[in-house]
Amino acid sequence: xxxxxxxxxxxxxxxxxxxxxxxxxxxxxxxxxxxxxxxxxxxxxxxxxxxxxxxxxxxxxxxxxxxxxxxxxxxxxxxxxxxxxxxxxxxxxxxxxxxxxxxxxxxxxxxxxxxxxxxxxxxxxxxxxxxxxxxxxxxxxxxxxxxxxxxxxxxxxxxxxxxxxxxxxxxxxxxxxxxxxxxxxxxxxxxxxxxxxxxxxxxxxxxxxxxxxxxxxxxxxxxxxxxxxxxxxxxxxxxxxxxxxxxxxxxxxxxxxxxxxxxxxxxxxxxxxxxxxxxxxxxxxxxxxxxxxxxxxxxxxxxxxxxxx
Ligand code: ING
Numbered sequence: 001x002x003x004x005x006x007x008x009x010x011x012x013x014x015x016x017x018x019x020x021x022x023x024x025x026x027x028x029x030x031x032x033x034x035x036x037x038x039x040x041x042x043x044x045x046x047x048x049x050x051x052x053x054x055x056x057x058x059x060x061x062x063x064x065x066x067x068x069x070x071x072x073x074x075x076x077x078x079x080x081x082x083x084x085x086x087x088x089x090x091x092x093x094x095x096x097x098x099x100x101x102x103x104x105x106x107x108x109x110x111x112x113x114x115x116x117x118x119x120x121x122x123x124x125x126x127x128x129x130x131x132x133x134x135x136x137x138x139x140x141x142x143x144x145x146x147x148x149x150x151x152x153x154x155x156x157x158x159x160x161x162x163x164x165x166x167x168x169x170x171x172x173x174x175x176x177x178x179x180x181x182x183x184x185x186x187x188x189x190x191x192x193x194x195x196x197x198x199x200x201x202x203x204x205x206x207x208x209x210x211x212x213x214x215x216x217x218x219x220x221x222x223x224x225x226x227x228x229x230x231x232x233x234x235x236x237x238x239x240x241x242x243x244x245x246x247x248x249x250x251x252x253x254x255x256x257x258x259x260x261x262x263x264x265x266x267x268x269x270x271x272x273x274x275x276x277x278x279x280x281x282x283x284x285x286x287x288x289x290x291x292x293x294x295x296x297x298x299x300x301x302x303x304x305x306x307x308x309x
Pocket of ligand 1: 169
């Protein structure tokens with residue numbers, strides 16, 4: 001490869017228990033950063049909600065019942081050691097966490113931090129899956145729609161690490177709109193953290209397909225937009241809930257070039273040639289030449305299905 005090579009690490013996390021402290025978790029994150037430094041990695045992607053257990057699996061009467069899982073400032077005393085370790089190594093990172101804003105808004109947030117330890121981007125999750133109210137019939141809940149607001153800030157791409165980097169989170173990866181919104185900004189690398197339970201209560205028939213669907217959507221998104229995609233899990237059996245791992249680094253061709261082989265803390269590394277994107281952006285997916293937005297009016301004007309009469 002002769003282009004702009006960016007060595008990327010997907011820092012997969014195994015389970016985080018409900019009472020694991022920020023200090024204990026940050027120690028795990030800095031250990032993965034140390035491993036990344038040993039392998040000359042320049043950018044590390046951490047999962048969604050990487051500082052705590054996936055707390056939306058439990059219902060609380062008062063929405064503020066989980067507020068101790070949120071960050072009111074970033075970095076904070078508990079997370080500053082992560083920023084300091086990254087800066088010391090000269091490594092950038094993305095980090096997913098629960099954000100509680102000073103005016104009381106709750107978001108499922110991911111930040112992009114450069115090699116100097118400066119936050120260069122922030123993304124708040126757009127597609128919030130699951131349900132809003134207590135559904136005790138489930139073996140575990142998926143109350144993201146109770147504990148996080150849908151972001152109205154949309155999808156952004158930042159110039160960083162010698163390329164064009166975008167962020168998305170978990171359920172976002174299942175929606176083609178996510179990748180195209182980033183693709184129309186020229187994105188060359190999309191970092192996506194996820195927490196995905198294997199059991200899908202509304203349709204358990206999907207359970208054996210979780211791994212297939214996980215890679216399917218990210219490989220499609222990569223190929224159809226000529227971009228690298230890094231999917232990084234927090235998985236394993238977390239508080240009794242089996243969650244998908246299979247973190248993967250996917251090339252603009254849609255090929256998986258590296259993937260996790262464990263269900264624990266694991267660093268998956270690949271050399272991402274950002275110039276590889278041009279092979280697709282300048283040919284098959286030359287958007288300016290081939291797209292027909294005047295034919296796609298439904299895509300941005302219609303929410304649900306409207307069938308013909
Ligand atoms: N998790 C899940 C995801 O989209 C989910 C929600 C679980 C969807 C299982 C389908 C099956 O991967 C988050 N956090 O969005």
